[in-house]
Amino acid sequence: MARETKAPTERTRVKRVNQRAVYDREGIDAILDAQPLCHIGYLRDGHPFVTPTFQWREGDRVYFHGSAASQALRAATGTDICLTVSCLDGYVLARSGFHHSVNYRSVMILGKAEIVTDTDEKNTLVNNFVEGLFPGRVATLRPNNAQELKATTVLSLPISEASAKVRNGGPVDDDEDYELPIWAGVIPLRTVMDEPYDDGRVLDGVEVPDHVRNFNKF
């Protein structure tokens, strides 16, 4: 895919420190695929709200879901929203407070999310979400039933108006500050899995599956 260097729209153009901007879909998709946690911005009674939830990407769309009774999901349907995904990769320590920074990857998608109405499609999508996190798990589960699918709202947002911003590397200090005896560098951060534990009601003979043991979607 050709590398896009221009923002799709003015409102997704990165204005400050624009050497950090990423507009190509490969770069955007890599961040979306790396971080399921997202924050949805939407209006309720004219006021902005931000709700954390999970997203998963399929092709040119991201999906998120929740209870059909969720007021947040209802408020986020069919109207302008902003879906933001952020990965914090490290703290950047400089020789002055001013030049302290963080290394991060973030994506912002603007658009209108629509409800997935087809039950079979909805079933496939929520299964894909589980499968994306835990490959092989869906085949081991009790299948979703009609009541559960009815109680679940899945929203679909096109990745048509999106931009990303990425910072990495060490601090950038004022020239004269490099002569000061101050430690400066990076504290890299990483999410890890602690030992998984079962709920105490797993039947005898059922082992911890590979999709749990080898979980690596942080």
Next chain:
Amino acid sequence: MARETKAPTERTRVKRVNQRAVYDREGIDAILDAQPLCHIGYLRDGHPFVTPTFQWREGDRVYFHGSAASQALRAATGTDICLTVSCLDGYVLARSGFHHSVNYRSVMILGKAEIVTDTDEKNTLVNNFVEGLFPGRVATLRPNNAQELKATTVLSLPISEASAKVRNGGPVDDDEDYELPIWAGVIPLRTVMDEPYDDGRVLDGVEVPDHVRNFNKF
């Protein structure tokens, strides 16, 4: 502090799964103090945007900051915003896709953020932010100068209209599903620090300081 069991306002009342609601300030403050990363929801041209940034708490207020040239900060000043802090603590794997969940702690603060105009107060605040992350570091740094403080906007948001939501523990499955031979439990997640590295321009004899070596603010 007495434990608050009621939401401060209707719009901060947790509507769904309300046994997860936390309204007391001790509970809210503990989450704010545990997670510097936040997401700010604000309006630009009537559309919601969500921008990741960092918050730090002092008493009854949270602060966030950025470049005075930031359009996001300008749009978030003096008008309704939503500041959301989220910690993802683990994935919860159930015996059906439907009952999969996550363990998390999140806070939502609604209100209007005001600019801190006093330069000395601003200087103290940004130093407190650095110091909160890296205790002892500010004394080792080249102090902030007037130009840097002028180029920095600090916003102050009262914690007067806030609520939190917390989930922990294992999956809750349908009664009959406990008889199925499916592994169910929790994958706990944790953020860790990888080995810090300097920027290659640290002067001879300057060691990695304790506030880096012992960093534990995730």
